[in-house]
Amino acid sequence: MLEARDLRSRIEPGPGPVKVIAVTGGKGGVGKTTVTANLAVSLAERGREVMVLDADLGLANLDVMLGLQPRYNLSHVLAGERSLDDVLVDGPSGIKIIPASSGVRRMVNLNTMEQAGLIRAFSDLRRNVDVLLLDTAAGIHEDVLMFARAAHHVLVVVCDEPASLTDAYALIKVLSRDMGVSRFRILANQTRVLGEGRDLYDKLHKVCDRFLDVTLDYAGAIPQDEFVRRSIQRQKAVVELYPGSLGGQSFKKLAATADSWGTPVGASGHLEFFVERLVLGRPGVSSLQ
Ligand SMILES: Nc1ncnc2c1ncn2[C@@H]1O[C@H](COP(=O)(O)OP(=O)(O)O)[C@@H](O)[C@H]1O
Ligand SMILES: [Mg+2]
Numbered sequence: 301m302l303e304a305r306d307l308r309s310r311i312e313p314g315p316g317p318v319k320v321i322a323v324t325g326g327k328g329g330v331g332k333t334t335v336t337a338n339l340a341v342s343l344a345e346r347g348r349e350v351m352v353l354d355a356d357l358g359l360a361n362l363d364v365m366l367g368l369q370p371r372y373n374l375s376h377v378l379a380g381e382r383s384l385d386d387v388l389v390d391g392p393s394g395i396k397i398i399p400a401s402s403g404v405r406r407m408v409n410l411n412t413m414e415q416a417g418l419i420r421a422f423s424d425l426r427r428n429v430d431v432l433l434l435d436t437a438a439g440i441h442e443d444v445l446m447f448a449r450a451a452h453h454v455l456v457v458v459c460d461e462p463a464s465l466t467d468a469y470a471l472i473k474v475l476s477r478d479m480g481v482s483r484f485r486i487l488a489n490q491t492r493v494l495g496e497g498r499d500l501y502d503k504l505h506k507v508c509d510r511f512l513d514v515t516l517d518y519a520g521a522i523p524q525d526e527f528v529r530r531s532i533q534r535q536k537a538v539v540e541l542y543p544g545s546l547g548g549q550s551f552k553k554l555a556a557t558a559d560s561w562g563t564p565v566g567a568s569g570h571l572e573f574f575v576e577r578l579v580l581g582r583p584g585v586s587s588l589q
């Protein structure tokens with residue numbers, strides 16, 4: 301029987317290492333998709349080749365937010381009907397989006413042949429990708445955990461609501477206890493006053509320090525900004541539409557921060573190996589600095 305790992309020796313590694321960042325948060329509505337879209341565009345504007353995997357089944361997903369109309373999604377790749385290249389959608393500033401949609405829950409529950417097929421589909425994609433962003437769903441479903449586990453960096457989006465903090469804590473707890481993720485980057489979103497982001501981080505840090513064995517880094521704050529809301533209504537990224545707004549500037553700062561996060565070295569950093577880790581349920585290198 302063909303095993304996914306047997307395939308590894310037969311695939312040529314892709315063009316270069318890819319930094320995989322999972323955007324998570326536990327609670328819905330905190331701004332995961334907004335952050336993913338704007339971080340993606342800001343990184344692209346900094347010269348990175350960016351790909352986004354829309355791994356959220358929710359309604360307000362990435363293609364809606366960016367006004368895109370994908371014809372196919374990852375389930376067509378899984379069915380062997382389309383190549384990954386056919387499924388990719390062009391977004392602003394040259395970002396590429398993989399609409400996963402209905403395929404995403406299945407992605408972490410594939411049989412061996414399907415696993416091999418998916419790894420092959422990614423290794424056939426002979427594109428240079430510097431950063432892969434994963435926009436994950438709300439909650440602590442298995443797929444969210446698997447995506448976060450296979451990523452190199454886990455960005456946890458929180459806002460100043462008790463439910464957001466408790467959900468973020470629950471997510472961090474499960475990821476560290478069951479998935480071996482030990483490092484988290486905390487981004488405060490929809491902040492209303494200066495210092496609110498740091499305060500949120502401190503609160504989360506305190507409770508995590510007390511009960512869990514994890515490292516938390518502060519990734520910054522994105523203010524609540526009318527221009528962010530308005531750009532979402534117009535189905536554009538705020539960094540595109542209102543680059544000079546407070547929100548736009550903060551996303552650019554976040555992209556500069558994300559650029560400083562470590563990129564994996566060696567073959568394990570290649571795109572197909574991320575997919576292999578994902579489908580085989582293996583950890584990434586969440587300890588990357
Ligand atoms: N920084 C922000 N400023 C203003 N509104 C925001 C901001 N971030 C998110 N929002 C609002 O919150 C809503 C939900 O955001 P979304 O990114 O869809 O959350 P999630 O993906 O976590 O469910 C958006 O439609 C937008 O109206
Ligand atoms: Mg979302």
